[in-house]
């Protein structure tokens with residue numbers, strides 16, 4: 001079954017003879033010099049380079065406040081903010097609030113995460129699980145968790161429960177989706193290799209499927225934590241009597257922009273801490289991966 | 296060496312064994328395939344194929360790309376059961392694929408002993424890695440291995456299982472010429488030490504003639520040609536008998552050997 005192809009030669013192509021190329025004068029040749037990675041480039045430590053952006057931003061903010069470009073009713077300057085933070089730390093208010101908010105986030109994440117991961121493992125490993133769980137989850141995930149706040153309040157009242165439930169709902173889905181995809185996308189050639197090694201089903205899951213799904217699972221964790229924070233901020237707007245959200249609500253009523261900024265910074269710091277944790281987890285558990293580290 | 300046999304599948308009518316035993320002294324073949332048919336949709340890739348491999352025999356399998364070599368090997372490895380026919384293979388089998396297929400999340404030595412009963416036995420892994428000459432790479436991640444090192448790890452992983460049948464699917468195809476020669480020598484040496492039957496799928500006629508007791512040529516879904524090679528080992532490519540066998544194999548592959556150099 002062979003077919004004959006008709007070859008058409010474009011007019012320009014005929015003129016491109018090797019002779020033309022070899023005759024190219026030296027100075028017309030585009031050259032690139034490959035620079036070695038110099039040690040000089042790394043004399044400034046990485047963390048310092050990363051820090052320079054935020055420091056510059058704070059400096060700008062400070063200058064704007066000092067010169068009156070940014071009035072304190074709109075946004076308190078960094079010095080005022082630091083002063084209020086010191087006061088809040090002194091009387092213990094900030095620590096208490098942080099602890100409460102953090103424990104809310106962790107409780108929600110623990111509940112939502114366990115549900116998400118469990119469902120993903122069931123759906124990922126068992127055909128029956130897939131049929132029963134996956135379609136339902138794919139349908140439910142389209143509902144934004146925040147839109148459920150009214151229902152949650154009706155179901156759980158206005159105490160801790162709706163806040164934690166909101167965070168749990170928000171975090172379950174990203175973990176579910178990523179762990180499930182991770183399990184389903186494990187390299188099939190490795191599964192086959194495992195079969196030729198006579199791995200039992202449980203050994204296959206332990207040594208091949210779950211480690212293969214781990215990178216994706218950690219991506220899910222990262223998303224989940226991001227959402228946990230968002231959900232925390234929303235949740236703490238529900239009639240909080242303690243926590244960072246409560247601190248913020250009180251400050252709003254008294255037009256204390258400095259305290260609001262302190263709370264924002266605390267949210268950001270908590271977020272950074274969580275991000276750092278995930279990075280560390282990735283470094284430990286994904287050490288085997290040929291990761292792109294950039295330059 | 297008596298290979299323990301596993302009856303894998305026995306479908307369809309009983310096929311009378313038409314083949315006369317190649318070696319009268321071998322009582323039971325390590326691999327026995329009768330009337331093996333494999334279809335992908337309408338296409339029959341294997342058409343009632345028969346093949347025997349004696350215990351300890353080194354068989355090379357040649358054939359044009361896409362003729363079904365890997366398909367046969369996967370069936371022998373029990374990775375594919377959508378078949379018709381009769382297949383018997385040893386219970387103790389091991390496979391090395393064209394890609395090393397190491398678990399990237401396990402250190403090299405743990406890859407080698409993965410799947411063996413009991414706790415991961417480091418000493419055993421090291422012994423196997425030493426045997427293929429990369430004992431010093433035991434504690435690195437697979438991603439940092441070179442292609443040749445990874446392939447040798449895969450070989451160590453196969454051999455540590457002490458198989459009665461070793462299935463090799465173009466394990467050297469991705470290696471450079473020099474590394475390939477070393478790997479071929481290694482396989483020959485390991486085969487003589489372990490005494491397992493080997494089925495080596497390859498594209499390289501020279502490699503087949505260098506290593507195998509018997510070379511099979513697959514065509515149109517059956518073993519179309521077979522060449523027994525009784526040359527002394529180690530074999531010499533320059534030997535006129537070697538050249539004659541290579542020529543006849545190239546002929547049966549449909550490549551005129553006048554146009555084919557020492558590729």
Ligand SMILES: Nc1ncnc2c1ncn2[C@@H]1O[C@H](COP(=O)(O)OP(=O)(O)OP(=O)(O)O)[C@@H](O)[C@H]1O
Nearest residue numbers: 335336340358359360361362363364365366367498
């Ligand atoms: N899972 C599959 N589904 C459909 N067709 C398949 C499948 N696996 C193999 N085939 C077909 O069967 C034929 C034989 O494939 P196989 O991989 O055995 O070839 P091969 O002889 O090993 O070739 P190569 O030398 O290129 O590796 C090919 O045409 C291939 O397209």
Ligand SMILES: [Mg+2]
Nearest residue numbers: 364365366464
């Ligand atoms: Mg193949």
